[in-house]
Amino acid sequence: MISKYANQQRVLVAIDCIIFGYDGEExxxxxxxxxxxxxxxQWSLMGGFIGTNEDLDGAAKRILLELTGLHDVYLEQLHAYGQPERDPIERTISVVYFALIDINKYKEQINEQYHPEWFKxxxxxELIFDHNMMVKAAMDKIRYQAALHPILxxxxxxxxxxxxxxxxxxxxxxxxxxxxxxxRKITASGLLIKQTEKDKSSSRRGAFYFKLDKQKHKAQFQSFLSFISKPK
Incomplete structure (x- = not known):
């Protein structure tokens, strides 16, 4: 019985998590x-190595929880990076995920142990290794996804x-x-439900709050976002 593949080099597999947040302004x-x-x-994305008995999604969720205290957030696999020299210590393949969160909602959950910091x-x-490249790829993916689905x-x-x-x-x-x-476009889309409350933090007159109508977004979001992604 063969227990291992013969003559094959062992390669490490890591997970890197790109965490985007919005605080209402930035x-x-x-x-x-x-x-x-x-x-x-030096500045780095949050990451770690996959465990022997973990699948990729499970490792990403664990690492996100351990390093930030975050759980039950939007998390999507982006891409795998495997350039032979990307990690100077040892041959490592990184599977990258990105997360989207409301900063104000999760502010108290962020784990301070690893000195996390939010940057506009x-x-x-400048981030270590190929992490800047990962962030750029994540932004490109988010722009593409946002034109098809209400992920923002x-x-x-x-x-x-x-x-x-x-x-x-x-x-x-x-x-x-x-x-x-x-x-005009967003009102006509029918995707948002107007609330009776107003946000008066910026002006006396205030601005009405809205909620996303999740029942309607599948049918109408495509036409709305075609306007958003091509601003005039």
Whole structure:
């Protein structure tokens, strides 16, 4: 009975988690200071090695929980990175996931042990190894996904204002959106349920809160997002 494949090199498999958050004003990325050599104390994505008895999704959820205290958040597998020299210590393949969270909702759950810090998406520092490349690929995937599915609502609280929603899309697509067209299109879409409450933190007049109508988004979200992804 053969217990191992003959003449095959052992390769490590790691998980890296890209955590995007939105605080109502800024789209941000959560990074940590690397705790081990090489490049100790430099900025890094959150990651770790997969356990012997874990599948990929299970490892990603465990690592996310251990390093941040986060669980039950939107988590999607992005890509695998396997350049032979990507890790200077040992041959390591990294399977990358990205998570989307409302920063304010999970603020108290973030684990402080690894000194995590939120950076505005345009001010992310140089990260170790190929982590900057991973973040860019994640942003490209999010833009593509957001044109097909309402994944950006994972970054918002259950109730939000139109300005918050518009600001989020402008930051994700890095492009301004005409305010009047945005309000007209989003109102006509029927995707949002207007609430009686107002957010008066920015002005006396305030802005009404809305909620996503999850029953309608599957049928109508495509036409709405075709406008969002091609702002005029």
């Amino acid at each position: 789209l941000k990325l959560l990074v940590i200071k690397r705790a081990i050599e090489p490049v100790k104390d 998406i345009k001010e992310v520092p 609502f994972e970054l918002l609280p259950k109730k939000f204002t139109i300005p918050q929603l518009q600001n989020l899309y402008e930051q994700v697509y890095d492009s301004p959106i005409d305010n009047r067209n945005f309000i």
